[in-house]
Amino acid sequence: MKRNGQTEESDSKPPPTKKPKVVKSKDKENHIDGLDDTDSLWRVEEELQYNFSIGLDTSRNICRLLDEGKTIPFIARYRREQTEGMEPDTLRHFKESFESYKTVKEKCIKNISAVVKLGKLTPIVKRSFFAAKSLEELEVAFTPFKTSAKTSLAERARTAGLGEHAENLLTGRISSIDPNSLINSKIPGRETVADIENGLQHVIADAIVYDKDFVIFLRDTQKKAGLVMEVKESKTKENKKDASTKDTKKKTGSNETDSRKFEIYHDFSKPVKFLQSHQVLAINRGESLKFLTVKINIPDWVLQQIEKQVKYQWLCKGSNSKYRTELISASVKDAYKRLITPKIIRNCRAELTKMAENEAIDNFAKNLQKLLLMPPYLGKTILSIDPGFSHGCKIAVISANGDVLDTAIIRPRFNIETGGDERTFAQLQSLVLQYNIDTIAIGNGTACRETENLVDKAIQTGLFKHMKVQYVIVDERGASIYSCTDIAKKEFPKLDTNLISAVSLGRRLQDPLSEYVKIEPHHLGCGMYQHDVKQARLKTALDETVVECVSFVGVNLNSCSDLLLQRVAGLNAARAKSIIDYRREKGDFQSRSDLKKVKGIGEKVFEQCAGFVRVVNSSDKIGKPDKKYNPLDATNIHPESYAAANKVIEKANLDISKIGTTGFKQMLQQYVVKRGVENLASELKIGVPTLNLIVESLEKGLGYDMRESMDGPIFKSGMTRLEDIKVGDTLTGRVNNVTPFGAFVDIGLGKNGLLHNSKMRGAKVELGNRVKVKLINKDLNMGKIGLELIQLL
Template sequence: MSKRKNTFSEEKCPKTPKTECIGEEIQPNWQDFELLSHETNIDPTVAKSVIKLLDEGNTIPFIARYRKNMINNMTPEELRVIKEEYEEIIHLKSKLKSITKTIEKTGQLNQHVRRSLAAVRTIEELEHLYAPFKPESKRSLAERAKSIGLDKPAHNILYNKCQEDLTKYVKSDQEGLKTLKDVQKGVVHFIASIIANDTEVLGHVRELREKHYFIIETKKSSTKKDEKNCSDHKNKNVDESKYKLYFDFKISNTDIKPHQVLAINRAENQKVLTVKISIPDFIFNKFNSFCTCKFAIHPGSEARYLITKEGIEDCYDRLVRPLLVRETRSTLKLMAEKAAMETFSQNLKQLLLVNPIKGKFILGIDPGFKNGCKLALISETGSLHAKATIHPFSRSTSDEAACVLKDILTKYRCELIALGNGTACRETESWLSDLINANTFSPLKVAYTIVSEDGASIYSCSPEAKKEFPDLDTNIISAISLARRVQEPLAELVKVEPQHLGVGMYQHDLRKKHLNEALHEVVSECVSFVGVDLNTASQCLLKEIAGLSEKRALQIIQYREKTGKFTHRKELLKVKGIGEKVFQQCAGFLRVGPINIEEENNFYDSPNTTKLDRTIIHPESYSTARELLKKINLKEVDIGSQHFIEKVDKSKIRENQLSIELKTDEQSIKLILEALSKPLNHDLRSELKIIPLFKKGLTSVDDLKIGTVLSGKVTNVTHFGCFVDIGVKWNGLIHVSKMKGVQLKIGDRVEVEVISIELERKRIGLKFLKISSS
């Protein structure tokens, strides 16, 4: 601040407007669809349609399959991202409403504050504006200046309403006004507050943050800590070496990866790292130029020029820079969390959509040392046929264990084994591999697959498991579950809470409520898109269908038990708790038809039955489907037959013409034709070709060498790379830099090259070569 005395004249100044308390609710100066469009980069018309569909209570599976024409053919994954963003907007508006009421109670809700609040677009901006009004907060410097009457001269100087002589505000007996320097400081603080809360200024600050880069710097926390910090429980038992990469790390916010943000945030919380956001000097220069232009600050009046320039600098250093840092970190955290949830969701989807192995007996093995390996053999329908406990790792019992295993496999002609990946997995795998190589099970061609045990023990102790197997040991139940995870993975995995399935990245650092909601939506999408038979589906499956709930699923089963099998989809409306809206959401994902060959001949003799109920065509489109069949000279009774499918396939080239003739949208016609061109009860999973990896042998980790080429299966995907089961003790990692830009998914078969081996750390580095077809 210049020591030059202010020489403003005594010209009479206009009175500062009194605070207005207006009871009307503040309406943002943007509409929901406009902000949603801006934040997600989708067309405003599509954003408006998505909001309308969500507000009407439509589910993501229903929207993604049956309302494609309204959403520009977006995928369920894209819809989930947009739904999350819309929920953030709703949260912002709700918080804006509550904060407005709080400020109104203080009597400070004037037009200026209202305009500023109406312009906010993020929670951080809202908190920034609200900070001075918080009842429990320490009075801001601007409030102190206002309390001693310096708001009036500050307004007049900033907006150049009239000249001010600041010497007349000096009062030697009052704190904050004792000297001219004190007065000038108070005026600067209030000017800084006006600038920082100005709508246009905040908009410019938002643009600066969105269009320019900042630097994130991390350092290892100082070893010279206070005694208090040394006793901090958070820092105990933390393996600091995990964060070695970040001990002297620098990167721009535009280049940082989601997993890096999550790692840095976790290390900071554990007090391993200190984090700093460096903002380039040119950001201040741009901010300064904008404010100078907006408030018409020029050297013509030196006193005004000096004090307003001081106000701009104070505003930037004390208020705007911290806001930029907070918003940058908040944006990065949100980006990282969304990316982690997206990765978790994609992994979960791949896990749920693994192809079922139907029509075969499967042996499940829950491996263990002390309590032995639990065996459970299930039939083609998933029922338990044999169980045993063996101890293959003791010399005295190894031969006996092999005999027991051989007897069970031979008796039921079982050639498939599902081996849990828990304790003693690799030792059991090695034992099995030796038996297979020695032709112990000949003439059977036995193969095994490694199955994730995540959540199996939780399920085996659940009330549902105890109800189905009241007298079985929990480890035997786990073995049954492992076998069923291969036989019908979707039906078995929905019994476990998705966050327990072990396919995520930093899931413990994510907001639990958001994570659970996102994962349950993925489960609902998978179950809905695969579809279930209304007459045979369990409550676990039914409750995951779009529009249904645990209670509604139970009511469907109770209706089924009381009145017998459903004969058509519309019969669902007779179930208590299922009205037109619920029926609309769930009907297309529930199939109704004969459950065996014996029923096939006379099932369609009943009234209201139709083969359309076994397709993905929604009942709301049945009339259109029937008109289409007339157009292409086909009969409804022939749906699913080979000649019917061939003729429908030929009609696909007329999609556009048919949509015009039938006066409907092209997406609906496309869905109907696609559904009619599939066999009845077509399984979506057969198209995805995510097949379990069955092996007949095991490679020793000691045999691995740099340059060895192996085949394997992707078991987990993260932002830093993919983990691959290559048939040795530990999964190898293909770092993202070694993936050749290929986006791999769980279940992908790959060929890889070994590029590093760290036996002490149990780490194997891999380089991706190609996706294997076998």
């Protein structure tokens, strides 16, 4: 079989058996002389080309860019000509696969080196290593050679001297052999005819399973086979209750060991290809907690296909005889039962888990992205409340610039009839009127509903007099964790930890991105099955998502915090500190190029970060810019493209100081249409994607913020109760979490409603979307709310 330009090797002639020489190398430990990646049976670029359905040149371009240390945001925005316009999410997957394949290549060479030292490297073993495309496959190939591992049946037979005879029979060099001639009572495994025939069978089975072409065939067969997963309730779960409790605490960080959560899987059967990611992760969890047992059923069709493949690949070639046919047929059945079936099941489970983890991590990353890109609510003084019962409600008054103006703690009685006591109302009234507050932010945690009722009562009774006050529910996930961090203590050294949470809530409303970057992404909890995926992969994906969001929004070099700066592509904590120190000592940056004067910012770092930082003219005088100020420094245009941008402005007879104005935009559009995008790009000697970026940036102007197009929070001046609505009522709300099976919508009832996938009418909703929904069911006792989508707003 040929794929991605790979060439087949003849099955009739085995590879040479010359033993590679192990030599010491300063550059690579355990390097094998004459053995490197050129010996491999597959190429990273070709595999990635196949996996991502892109051109080979594109695959090579991206691999080269990643090898050069280019960041995902930089590649996605400024190297689109070389990537076929690949989006950041896809580039992130590409990078993960690229690094995984490189790891496999490196470990393959190390494993072969180890086998060479043992003196056990044969052509078949070498091919089995070079055919492996994952660490799991490498592990299987290397297991027989581990010093602590039990020797495989095939390895014992080879040790007994039966390897060459078996391989000659398999390849057809000989058609039969007399077992009696090989009997040797002094050699274990060759005492009897039965020992010899079993040994030959084990070597042939092993050679078939690890053959490069057979491995590819088996992968394809597995994909076509109608594998079925069957799940049952574990009969041993009661005997292992204590172990389950420990496992759950370790794996999920909670005390939930209720087997009832897995009842829907007690008699579950479904074709593997139809399994959904959340089902796979739930089944994996139930199995690890000993509540479920899992079985993969393989149809007989698979064995039939394997027998056909063996006949085509081996039996139809070389010398043949009844003895050879029967021995190879017996070897196939032995291989199927002992090696292939476990391998198919292992591969199937691994692929399902990988698919489920990928979807769960992608879902988490997309939700995080929407959360970070919520539009800022600027220019308002905010009164934020962190609700609570026993410790009271913590209050912070935040200025339009994010400064803490005042703090307080109120201890309402939360009496439903009165909505609170007079003292509480007096404290709220005093703060609102003193600071002219028209917006109150309420955290959505414990006592949120009661606090909302309190604020609603104050508004409805005219407590705030002339002030038209509105309130909004703010997601407080991670706020309490942030308040205990060193970052929070450094920022608010004299402020009580509980009050810091209230400050964070208010700032989240004002500028979500600036506030959320202070919190480790996994603490924001905007996904499901967080503890059931590999934590290292989750952390990497979420960290890169934060970098993408911060980079694409852009940061002002002269006002941003070091926490924002260190999340810019190409920068880190040390470089961000150097930039802040430079700004403190030298004053404001006058241009992007000034970054090169900062310690630790060389040409490579500057290339990566320059397009994502902005220098905004402090004078803010439209039409009268500072002579030293370059307006392009406040756009998304990279300094490497300034020459092309200036030529566009010059050729269109435009004034650079008018960037973003209506007249400038109209004239630019007219010029580009008249000249033609491809002709203009060719004239400027740049790619069409780069020209489009230049034109788009010039049109949007200097104050453009990509978050303006996102859905913002929902403000309310009165509350709705679950008891007051009935099935069939139409409600509006905001999506605040998206899962593989549906979305949870805040409809102002103090409890999120579930919008199941089956009720979305084919629409795709994302975190932050505003939606109009219909109430289709409610359960007052359980607090469950079912919704159906009417339309996206």
